Amino acid sequence: MREHGRTRRLLGLGMRTGGALLGSRLGRETDWRTLGEALFEGLSELKGPAMKLAQIMAQWDDLLPPDLADELARLQRQAEPMPWPKIREALVAHYGELDSVFEEIEPTPFASASMGQVHRATTRQGDRVVLKVQYPGLAEVLESDLAQVRRMMRLGRWLKVPQVRLDALFEELAESLRGELDYRAEARALARYRERYTACDWLVIPEPLEALCGPHVLAMRYVPGTPLRELEAAPDDLRQKMATHLADWLTEELFTYGELHADPHAGNFACDTEGRMVVYDLGAVIPVPAARLKTMLELLDATLAQDPLGMDEAMRRLGGRQGEGAPLALYREAAEAVAPLFVPGPQNFGDVRIHRRLRELSPRVWAALDRLQPPADTLLLSRTLNGHYWNLVRLGARLNMYERSQPLLGWARSL
Structure with a gap:
C-alpha cells in the first residue's frame, strides 16, 4: 500500500475510533466488538506503529471495554503475515544469494508482529536459527505513521488526559519504536542479557548470530x-x-x-x-x-x-x-x-x-x-x-x- 493510502486508511481508523469514544462519552451505546474487528483487520494489514500501539493497548485489560480488548488481543496472536515473496526480497537485500547462506528457510512464519515476522531456517553449517525480518519499507513510512498515531492519541483529550501528558507519552512511544527499527541494537541487547544471566540456570536468552545480523534482520539460534x-x-x-x-x-x-x-x-x-x-x-x-x-x-x-x-x-x-x-x-x-x-x-x-x-x-x-x-x-x-x-x-x-x-x-x- 502506498504511503498516501496508508495515511488515508489510518486516518479513517482514527476517525472511527474517535467517533466511538465521543459517543461513549455522550452516553450513546457503542458496538465495541464491531470497532475492534475493524481495527484488527485494518491494523493487521497495515502493521507498523499503529498496530504496535494497539498491541500495547490490548495489554491494558482493565481499561478497555472487554469486547474491544478481546479483538485487539488478536493482534498479538493472529496478525496476518506479510506474503513470503516480500519477505524473501528483504532477505536477499541483506544476504544476497540465499542458497549460499541457508540450506532452508521456512516460507511460513511461526510468528508475526507489528514491525516484523519470524521464520525458522537452517544454515549451510547445519545450525537451526530463526530470522526476525523487518517488514520492507517500514522505515520509510515510520514518521508518517507516527504522525497519524499522534492524531489518534489526541483523542485522549475527550477522556480528560492532559494534552501535555499525551504529547510526552507519545514521545516515549515514538522513541521506543524508532529504536526497535534497528535490529543491531536488539542483537546487542541479547548479547548483554546473555552475559548478565550467564549463571542463571532457569532463564534462557537466545544467542544472536552477529555475522548474520543487520539493521533489518536479526538472526538468533533457535530455542524451542x-x-x-x-x-x-x-x-x-x-x-x-x-x-x-x-x-x-x-x-x-x-x-x-x-x-x-x-x-x-x-x-x-x-x-x-x-x-x-x-x-x-x-x-x-x-x-x-x-x-x-x-x-x-x-x-x-x-x-x-x-x-x-x-x-x-x-x-x-x-x-x-x-x-x-x-x-x-x-x-x-x-x-x-x-x-x-x-x-x-x-x-x-x-x-x-x-x-x-x-x-x-x-x-x-x-x-x-x-x-x-x-x-x-x-x-x-x-x-x-x-x-x-x-x-x-x-x-x-x-x-x-x-x-x-x-x-x-x-x-x-x-x-
Missing part, C-alpha cells in the same frame, strides 16, 4: 518453547514455576539492573522442555532510575497503609497531581482494591473478584485524570508493569506478594 499464552491449560506446577520465574526476573531487572522489559505481551515469553523461561524479544527495554522506583514504592507503601493523604503526596513526588482537589475517595477505593494481593500468604492472581474490582474502578480513574495528571514516564512504566501483571494472571499465579514486597519497601524507606 511453548509460548506463555499457550500455558493456560498446562499442569499447575509448571504454571507456578513459570510465574515464579517471571516474578523473580522482573524483580531482578528492576532492583539490580534498573531496567524493565517494556513489551510484555505473552508471545515474547515461553517455557522450554526443562521448565526454564525463555525471553525471545528484547527490542524494547526501558531504564528505571532508582529514584523513580523509590517513589513508586512509597506510593505502594501508602496504598497498603490505606493512607489517602500519603498516596496523594507520593503522586506529587512522582510528578503528577499538580492541580488542586486530591481525589481522596478514589485513593481509598484503589487501596481497598489492591490490598488483597498483598496480605500475608500466597495470593491467587486468578481471583476474578480482584479483576472485577479493578475494572469497575477504571472509569473513575479515567474521569479523575485531569486531577491525577500522571507523568508520561510513570504512565508508560505502570502500563508495562500492568502487562506483566496480566501475564501472571494468565498463568493463574499464586505468589506471596507480602513476602516479596516487604524487603523492597524496607529498601525504599532506608533511602
